[in-house]
Amino acid sequence: MIKVYPSILAADPLRMGEEIERMIGAGADGLHVDIMDAHFVPNLSFSPALSAAVRKVFPDVYQDVHLMMDNPGDYLEAFVRAGADAVTVHAEIPGDIPALLRRIRSLDCHAGISLKPGTGTEAAAELLPLCDQVLIMTVEPGFGGQKFMPGMMSKIRTLRSAGFSGSILVDGGVNVQTAEECVSAGADTLIMGTALVRSADPSGVIAVCRQLGGRP
Ligand code: DX5
Numbered sequence: 108m109i110k111v112y113p114s115i116l117a118a119d120p121l122r123m124g125e126e127i128e129r130m131i132g133a134g135a136d137g138l139h140v141d142i143m144d145a146h147f148v149p150n151l152s153f154s155p156a157l158s159a160a161v162r163k164v165f166p167d168v169y170q171d172v173h174l175m176m177d178n179p180g181d182y183l184e185a186f187v188r189a190g191a192d193a194v195t196v197h198a199e200i201p202g203d204i205p206a207l208l209r210r211i212r213s214l215d216c217h218a219g220i221s222l223k224p225g226t227g228t229e230a231a232a233e234l235l236p237l238c239d240q241v242l243i244m245t246v247e248p249g250f251g252g253q254k255f256m257p258g259m260m261s262k263i264r265t266l267r268s269a270g271f272s273g274s275i276l277v278d279g280g281v282n283v284q285t286a287e288e289c290v291s292a293g294a295d296t297l298i299m300g301t302a303l304v305r306s307a308d309p310s311g312v313i314a315v316c317r318q319l320g321g322r323p
């Protein structure tokens with residue numbers, strides 16, 4: 108079963124509530140919430156206040172929080188308290204990543220590791236037993252609307268052939284065309300910003316993506 112999470116970074120910030128409602132109404136399986144610290148990536152985005160506001164109005168909506176931060180350890184509890192159901196940290200950050208993943212799980216939250224385009228799967232190898240999900244970046248993190256990097260598909264294949272049976276998410280430049288490559292490589296969750304949130308027919312986009320999972 109393929110899941111589709113709209114990335115609300117692509118939403119109009121002045122109409123965030125309406126945009127989220129539109130995505131949920133279109134059948135999204137959850138929301139992808141990008142957190143940027145202007146340090147790990149050259150951009151700023153949201154804070155736990157947004158997760159809390161979403162949780163208040165949409166209590167049943169699954170929040171997949173992607174921490175593009177150098178120091179996610181300082182904010183884990185805040186995001187989980189605010190409403191995160193999954194928290195993903197990056198493999199490239201300094202510090203004790205296994206301890207972070209264990210802490211996320213101890214908060215009853217799904218734990219994930221993300222790989223930037225230049226980071227190989229070997230960086231995640233020892234972390235996999237501590238992860239519910241791996242997020243493969245298919246663009247350089249920091250901005251929406253960039254071009255999908257097909258060369259990342261081999262990482263998904265490597266993870267699956269190594270026996271990783273958790274979720275594999277793809278993030279960056281995913282649209283109905285590139286989604287097909289992702290699913291055939293072994294991804295089960297598609298994060299879509301521009302191609303879904305800015306689409307005139309989001310339920311059509313989600314339906315096409317879901318069908319990809321039904322193919323042999
Ligand atoms: C990029 C973010 C993505 C981004 C995807 O750093 O992690 O989640 O919002 O946006 P699109 O789908 O437009 O590439």
Ligand code: ZN
Nearest residue numbers: 139141173278
């Ligand atoms: Zn993201």
